[in-house]
Amino acid sequence: MNKFLLPLTIFGIMVGFLAVGLTLNPREIPSPLIGKAAPTFALPQLHEQDKVFSPSDMKGQVWLLNFWASWCSGCRTEHPVLMDLAKSGVVPIYGVDYKDQRGEALAWLDQWGNPYLIVAVDAAGRVGIDYGVYGVPETYVIDKQGLIRYKQIGPLDDETLAKKILPLVKELQAK
């Protein structure tokens, strides 16, 4: 019995590591911006081109910043979730149209619906780089002081919304 104990223990430890590893997504890059101030920018708006949108406009509110594009299939997937969230009015959603064409972005919103109060246009992707965006869609929860509290990499789904994002939003709104 004794000579089986050591290999069995080593095997048990390995299984432990593998089990944890299976729940992790190796492609996800956690953001170093959590807890830090949302990077400033001043981008032209999609609908009213002579106006500018900036995160400093949002101080005092808890809000969602969603990076999306008309060419992005994941954005299409999460779109119903965003529409429902926008209808519920729990938290305002602002969009950044990332490396897109204005005509196509407008057409996309016309066709599928517009959950955003304002859409800012990041044509060159520089604001995306400031936010550490490496693929769309990505969504940030930003608090009343303008600090990033949560980053969703990839499409939003109802489960993450219910379990992580909405409780966080309610907590931040109470502060």
Next chain:
Amino acid sequence: MKWIVLMALLLAGPSWAGDARPLGDDPAVEARLKQLAVELRCLVCQNQTLADSNAPLAEDLRREVREMIVKNMSDKEIIDFLVSRYGDFVLYRPPLKTSTTLLWAGPFVLLAGGGIALAVALRRRGRKVEQAMITDEEHRRVEQLLSQGVKRP
């Protein structure tokens, strides 16, 4: 006739196969960009360096780095710029920190552990062989059996 054709083909004029034309015009900047880009990771094709990848984000990041080089930012400032936005993963070589000690030391620790286990197992086996002493009588029997085995048709 075919020899003439063959000779003609072999004597075809020299062709110039040069490097692809770099995207920027200043060779000093491009050289520095290349030096930095091989130490940075493409975040989309995560197993490629920023220098190798053709992903749109990689092109954007190379453009950013090029602009920072033109502004005369130091290597450390450029790397800090990217790490503050994307985290340590943007470095192609994992930095040596307390959190990555297991990553760096792990393989050597496992190798040493395996080596020790091997040494212990071999020593134990050596001892077992010593203990199998046989008498002269048994030795003669073994010789007899072995020689019989050779004569098998």
